[in-house]
Amino acid sequence: MREGASAFSSDLRIAEIARVAEKGARGGRFWQPVGIRLRRDGTRKDNTRRHLVPSLGVNDMAIDLGTANTLVYVGGRGIVVSEPSVIASDVETGEVHAVGADAELMIGRTPASISAVRPLRHGVIADFEVTEAMLRHFIRKVLDRRMAHPRLIVCAPSGVTEVERRAVEEASLAAGARRVHLIEEPIAAAIGAGLPIEEPVGRMVVDVGGGTSEMAVISLGGIVVSRSVRVGGYEMDEAIAHYLRTTHQLAVGSRTAERIKIEIGSAVALHPEETVEVRGRHLLSGLPTAILLSSGEIRDAIAGPMREVLQAIRDTLEDTPPELAGDIARDGILLAGGGTLVRGFSQLVAAETGMPVSSAESPLTCVAVGSGQALDHFDQLSIARRSRRPAYAADWRGA
Numbered sequence: 001m002r003e004g005a006s007a008f009s010s011d012l013r014i015a016e017i018a019r020v021a022e023k024g025a026r027g028g029r030f031w032q033p034v035g036i037r038l039r040r041d042g043t044r045k046d047n048t049r050r051h052l053v054p055s056l057g058v059n060d061m062a063i064d065l066g067t068a069n070t071l072v073y074v075g076g077r078g079i080v081v082s083e084p085s086v087i088a089s090d091v092e093t094g095e096v097h098a099v100g101a102d103a104e105l106m107i108g109r110t111p112a113s114i115s116a117v118r119p120l121r122h123g124v125i126a127d128f129e130v131t132e133a134m135l136r137h138f139i140r141k142v143l144d145r146r147m148a149h150p151r152l153i154v155c156a157p158s159g160v161t162e163v164e165r166r167a168v169e170e171a172s173l174a175a176g177a178r179r180v181h182l183i184e185e186p187i188a189a190a191i192g193a194g195l196p197i198e199e200p201v202g203r204m205v206v207d208v209g210g211g212t213s214e215m216a217v218i219s220l221g222g223i224v225v226s227r228s229v230r231v232g233g234y235e236m237d238e239a240i241a242h243y244l245r246t247t248h249q250l251a252v253g254s255r256t257a258e259r260i261k262i263e264i265g266s267a268v269a270l271h272p273e274e275t276v277e278v279r280g281r282h283l284l285s286g287l288p289t290a291i292l293l294s295s296g297e298i299r300d301a302i303a304g305p306m307r308e309v310l311q312a313i314r315d316t317l318e319d320t321p322p323e324l325a326g327d328i329a330r331d332g333i334l335l336a337g338g339g340t341l342v343r344g345f346s347q348l349v350a351a352e353t354g355m356p357v358s359s360a361e362s363p364l365t366c367v368a369v370g371s372g373q374a375l376d377h378f379d380q381l382s383i384a385r386r387s388r389r390p391a392y393a394a395d396w397r398g399a
């Protein structure tokens with residue numbers, strides 16, 4: 001899949017997406033400059049010109065607001081922040097104590113007056129105020145005087161409602177952005193992985209994050225079929241902790257469970273199987289205890305969440321119009337997101353679907369990179385959005 005993509009220069013590709021987006025937005029008329037609006041003093045408005053010559057996106061920002069990790073991409077610089085989506089604040093006053101990696105260290109270790117939470121846990125914004133505080137922290141962290149009011153692209157989980165969408169927009173504006181545009185995660189992942197998504201060819205993206213997994217079939221720059229399930233890496237961690245509690249009477253925290261998953265977790269049999277030593281509190285004696293765990297045990301422990309993700313992939317394929325399904329059978333499925341790093345995941349998907357499967361070069365960053373590349377075409381994306389008409393070929397739905 002990646003070989004096919006390499007024939008396209010990324011700028012050309014995005015210009016093409018923007019063109020398709022604009023075409024959709026304007027009811028089929030192709031790539032025309034918008035009417036040039038003048039200020040009262042007769043000079044051109046700056047942003048009008050940007051429709052004709054896309055700005056380089058320098059000083060603008062893209063944020064991948066993930067359930068597990070938030071990444072900030074600055075135009076012209078690349079990814080400048082990559083931190084866990086965690087915020088620690090005072091329960092009573094709401095005062096923010098720490099954000100990101102510092103706050104993550106506090107999970108499970110805070111006194112009663114402080115709570116360290118992942119506000120996006122299941123892909124939706126459960127606690128708006130906390131999300132806003134987190135977003136503001138990350139934006140302020142990279143703001144400098146040159147980009148006092150950046151334009152911002154936020155990639156949010158596709159499960160967000162219109163209300164939450166507006167909430168993210170407002171939080172971004174309140175945090176200092178001049179303009180903000182939201183893009184769909186699978187589109188950003190596909191752009192970041194270098195797929196030529198603007199072609200009338202079906203491309204399938206599977207993004208397994210911390211709290212959600214998203215599958216989408218993309219054609220002509222837009223989503224044709226998609227599915228979002230609230231199962232991801234965290235559910236695997238929970239399944240591991242549950243297994244340890246019930247089978248070994250061992251209590252472990254979520255970070256230990258995650259470490260076990262990353263070290264010996266697998267979706268298919270390993271040759272040879274591996275082991276890891278795990279420390280926790282024995283539920284019966286109440287004392288700290290260490291045990292040796294095997295990769296086979298962990299594979300069984302995470303089988304439940306794995307099955308749910310695979311079922312969602314199969315369901316998405318079933319809903320895919322036949323022509324596009326044919327394209328996917330030829331070009332394969334692209335995997336993105338940290339959850340797909342579990343060893344053997346791509347082999348399992350290939351075995352279960354019969355499709356070729358490939359992983360994005362950098363599964364943890366491709367959404368942020370794709371959102372960042374879309375910065376170059378901010379204005380076209382905004383036009384497409386404002387029209388309220390999907391910026392993709394709706395005619396393909398159910399074709």
Ligand code: ADP
Pocket residue numbers: 065066067068069070208209210211212232233234258261262265336337338339340341342343363364
């Ligand atoms: P989100 O987009 O929701 O923020 P990410 O794409 O950043 O999520 O992925 C985070 C998830 O990926 C976490 O559940 C984490 O445990 C998992 N993860 C990260 N690296 C690995 C790895 N090497 N093996 C297995 N899982 C991993």
Ligand code: MG
Pocket residue numbers: 064066067207209337367
């Ligand atoms: Mg993500």
